[in-house]
Amino acid sequence: MAAPQLEEDQVTCYICLCRYWNPVTLPCGHSFCGTCIQDSWRSSEKLCPVCRQPFPEDTKLCRNVTLSNLLKALPPVLPAPATAIPRQETGAGHSARCPRHGRSLEFFCRTEGLCVCSACTVHECRHHERALLDVERRMLEDQLNARVEITRQQVTKAESQLQELQRQKNQIESSACTLALLVSSRFSSLLQALEKQRDLTMRNIETAKEQALGQALNEIQRLTGHLEALSQYEHSVQDLLGQADDCVFFQELQQLSEPGESPGPLTAPQWDEVQQLNNVNELLSPLCGLLLEEKPPRVAASAAHAGPVEALGPLPPVPSTVCPLRKKLWQNYRNLTFDPDTANQYLCLSRKDRQVTHHYQAQGPARSGSFELWQVQCTQSFQTGQHYWEVHTSHHSVTLGVAYPKLPRRKEGTHTDNIGRGPYSWGLCLLEDSIQAWHNGKVQRLHGVPGHLLGVDLNLTSGCLKFYSLEPQTQLLHTFYALFSQPLFPVFWLLEGRTLTLCHQPEAKLPPEPQEEASALN
Structure with missing residues (x-):
């Protein structure tokens, strides 16, 4: 054979x-x-x-x-072979x-x-x-689901703000109507010679009312458009998640556009009932006692004094040599300081708690509540809004991150840090030849070697934590997406001989106090 x-x-x-x-x-x-x-x-x-x-x-x-x-x-x-049969994978x-x-x-x-x-x-x-x-698809699907959840939270917040604007609009209309009736009845009892002054006062009130209502309507239209954009984005994501073909899924994912940034703080309608009465007083000073012996209910005034939902202060000036992205980040710049009570005993703080250095010998006994690991935490924490800070590193082998208050202080296991090792923290570890993004014990290895100047952008409204390398140019290193449910403290780890410096901007806004953040939430 x-x-x-x-x-x-x-x-x-x-x-x-x-x-x-x-x-x-x-x-x-x-x-x-x-x-x-x-x-x-x-x-x-x-x-x-x-x-x-x-x-x-x-x-x-x-x-x-x-x-x-x-x-x-x-x-x-x-x-x-005589007949080629394709091999089955x-x-x-x-x-x-x-x-x-x-x-x-x-x-x-x-x-x-x-x-x-x-x-x-x-x-x-x-x-x-x-x-x-x-594995890649599951990871991207998890990120998309997290973004959908954040989008739903934004929808809820926008709807609440819309209801508040509707309430203020109704109060303005009611207050303007009450004020108009009061002034009209007062002027009716005066002599014929005062009718001209009455008509002028009524026109001023009507103009102020229309301006206030116009501002309210503009804010309503802005929020309505934002809600429509969020709804379209959610529908697009749901259609993408239902796509069975992997190639089409990844292709459409790359073409998926974000719904845009949050509309930001609301502008309260400028309606001042007291000012309107003061104008009447100036016109009719001899008769102001008669006109103002009875005042209308202060319903609209209390609403106007309540202020916008979120106040935005003036923006700090920035040099023209900074790239546009960094200029935008500087609008939310925070001057941070290290908390001496949390610093490990091998870490030494200097320059008014803005610089930390890791020494090879202990700098004193360990404090109560300090880290047993080579870590230090900042004094400031953030629970709402958007915040940005910059850090200068002397060498590699450092970790930048944020953590909940419950981040353990004690050392567990063989690791020299616990930033990103559990569910209560997120961290970016900068090594000599690579970058590692850590959260909940999972690591994602990134390419590239960052410079010594780094930026951290924390947006609690959209649920994003971004790390930037600022040298030689501004470059995004990594983005975490999460539903942050507790206050976040900036936290750092550094190897022996390393130095970290918190960069300060002279005209940066001060970080809000916890009491202010709590009042903003209410």
């Missing part, structure tokens, strides 16, 4: 799609080039690229002696195929933003950042 003919497909590596070179066999029975499987495991989990069976970290690769000897005995190129549940290699799309290349196959990870995307397709 003639021996069966050996085909080229039977001696081809599943990863590089070339003839085996130094073949090795996994415990699951599949064989690969020794270099191909080692490169694959270095860039992803230890799984079989064919059957997706996981292996422990200490799995050893054994050389396939039989296959190696067979390859030596084969001619350089095997004859092609296993372990992939997606219908789409790679246009370059014809294999199932199992990975997502974050560098190029494309779905790729296992062969792409060896050739075109070998040095790119990538992840399993289903």
Whole structure:
């Protein structure tokens, strides 16, 4: 009986799609080039690229002696089979195929933003950042769901503000009507010579009322438009989440536009009932006692004095040499200081608690409530609004972050810091050759090497925490999305010999006190 003919497909590596070179066999029975499987495991989990069976970290690769000897005995190129039958890929549940290699799309290349196959990870995307397709989609779906939740909160807040404006509008109309009736009845009892003054006063009141109502209507239209934009954004996200095709999902996700920033603080209608009466007093000073012996209810005045929902102070001037993005961030600049009671005993504060240095020897006994880890927390905390601060670092191996008040002070485990190790904090760790984003014990490794000047933008209204590198140019490093439910304190970790400095702006606004934030919420 003639021996069966050996085909080229039977001696081809599943990863590089070339003839085996130094073949090795996994415990699951599949064989690969020794270099191909080692490169694959270095860039992803230890799984079989064919059957997706996981292996422990200490799995050893054994050389396939039989296959190696067979390859030596084969001619350089095997004859092609009479009828080519396409090889079926296993372990992939997606219908789409790679246009370059014809294999199932199992990975997502974050560098190029494309779905790729296992062969792409060896050739075109070998040095790119990538992840399993289903893992990447779950992560992006979680982010989208978080944004939808934030959008719903913005809708609730905007509806509440709209109701407040409607109430103020009704109060203004009622107060203006009451004032008009009172002034009209007073002038009716006067002589014919005073009718001209009465008509003038009524026109002034009507003009002031129309101006106040015009301001209220403008704010109502602005909020209504913002609500429509938020509703359209939510519908778009829901349609995207219902998309079954992965390629269409990622393509439409890149084209998805944000609904725009929050409309910001409301402008209270400028209606002053007392001022209107003062104008009458100036016109009719000899008769002011008669005109003002009875005053209308102070309903509208109390509403006008309540002020806007959120007050926005004047913006600090910025130099013209700063890029537009940084100028915008400076509008919410906060001058922060370190809290000495939280500083680890190896940390020394200076420059009015604006600079911290990690010494190799303890600077004194540990304080009650201080960190056992090499960390320090700021005195200020934030619960509402948008806030921005800048930090200068002397070297790498430092961590910037924010944390809830319940962040543990004691050391747990082998880590020298706990920023981002649990659910109560978010942190960005700057290493010598990489960046790591930490939250709830999960790490996301980022590319790039930041400068020594960094910026942190905390937007509690939209639920965003952004980290920027400001040297040599302003560049976004990473963004966290979360529903912040408690006050957030800026917190820092630094290695021995490192120094951190909180940068101050002379004209920056002071951070609000906790009592002020609580009153703003009410």
